[in-house]
Amino acid sequence: MRRWLFWIFLMFFVGGLIAVPGGNRAAVKVADGFDMPVGKPDAKGYYMSRGFLSYHPGEDWNDVAGGNSDLGAPVYSIGNGYVTFAMDARMGWGNVVIVRHAFVEAGKLKTVDSMYAHLDKIMVRKGQQVSRGQQVGTIGTNRGMYTAHLHYEIRKNLSIGINRSAFAKDFTNYYRPSQFISQRRRLPGAGQTAQVIVNTYKTDQSGFVFPAGGGDSKGATRKQSPPARSGNFRVNRFDDVGY
Template sequence: MGIACSHEQRSEAAPTPERSVPDIADRFIYPIGDADSTTQARDRKDAWYNAQDFGKNRHLGEDWNRNSGGNSDCGEAVRAAANGLITFARDAGPGWGNVIIVTHRLPDRSEVQTLYGHLEKIERTTGKISIGERIGSVGNADGTYLCHLHFELRERSNRYWDTQGPGYADDRRGWLDPSDFIDKRLKGASPR
């Protein structure tokens, strides 16, 4: 009985596939700033830069900051880098603060995840998300750091799939260079 009732309710609200199956991630953008013009360099072309690159000091992601430095980026919008499904959104503890993970299905049906760490606020916690949608804001992991976005990109083989992981490690198998990945996919099939 209970199952039948809840099924009816779902059917009235929206067709189930619309809610649970994310659109293919055929294009990726940077999760901060003017998504299409952001570059890693601290220059005048855009307002953001990558302060600690993937692989540097055993880093498993990239640390995105405003060029203006300090805490000038606290509260700035963090956006989904591609179409996907939010599969993790919670306070991940000391050193992490609020974390969101989005799972993306690529055109070849393989999956990757993007991780957004140290968020001031989590603004979306579940469900389908579209490229460029605001999911949270840049924070400082409860005062641990100056505000920045810790951003990771993971393959399905990652041993920390769907959880926050260590942030730093010698063994980077299962992680990809986020900017390299995005730069190859900035112009995809989706209309602009």
Template structure:
């Protein structure tokens, strides 16, 4: 038995030919993969067409967060200042320092900005140090949206993955990422939960929100 199955994947448009029983097995497996990929594509198209959001399935159990506060000196960041704002030098978040300067804020508490679920709580590696990520449910114009807050360079972590936290709850302490930086809190709000940890800086900030502007809008 022989036959032609699809097109080559190297862009040459050369047919893939299979011969005999082994070729039939290859053909069957190839068709199965094509069917699977077609199903995934159809599912993605359906999700796009219907507005289905995978975050709803994963985090729809969360109660909506009715108010957001700042992660340091809550509710209004009293005693702290934003040393490097969102968008400065392609910064994807904000860097919060204590007004005393230097190491005076090392070990100061970091607070959850709203009710949510902890999805990450560990050392994220060089440049990040200890990181906590929390997903929040936000209602906008009758629609459920989900955003993620990220707290980085922490000296300690006080929560675990799966914890449900409340607004103002201590999730960690300001650190220096193992001596990499002057102590401060690197803080982000992301439009989409569960993205890769990311670079911290990028000219493309389409998946990030201005943290202070978002908090002020949801008070």
């Protein structure tokens, strides 16, 4: 009897994950602060090639040497968190990792998603706990669609997933990534854990991501035009462009 109880206990605690019945929540290590996802902790050797814009609710970061000099370079989780997505999202995204973070601010527990796109390699799996500064992947080109760079976003809205076209690309749903990090380098709550919702969007068999409550992605069904080149980046004419 004791041995049976031991294995049940182990199933819930292996890998640092404590699942709540129903699978809708998981225990996550509270973020004690955030760092940049490249050149950790301060993006040393990198520069922002494209910032937060009305059509681009994130930031692109490149090696200062330019071109594909950063192809295969490490990409790090900005803070402690829980991987909610780690797969090839196709379209303009390519390999994507999304990490959910819990942090304490002004005495309140808050949650955000950090998203890392166009990765050459994914080095984590869905359901995995990650630590601040842990490598989650490597910088890529989305199969040659772009010059090598990291596109990353920080979302207030936990329902976005890869279905970006369904949500306003503004500060009701997003943070300006570098500003978010610079204002939260040190936070309270070190060593604590918190329960966070983890199933806030779903993935169909083809890899496209939709809000958990329903909806669709036009980019998943509409026949797409070939991408057109603009400067150093190809602009993908999908509804959910991932540059």
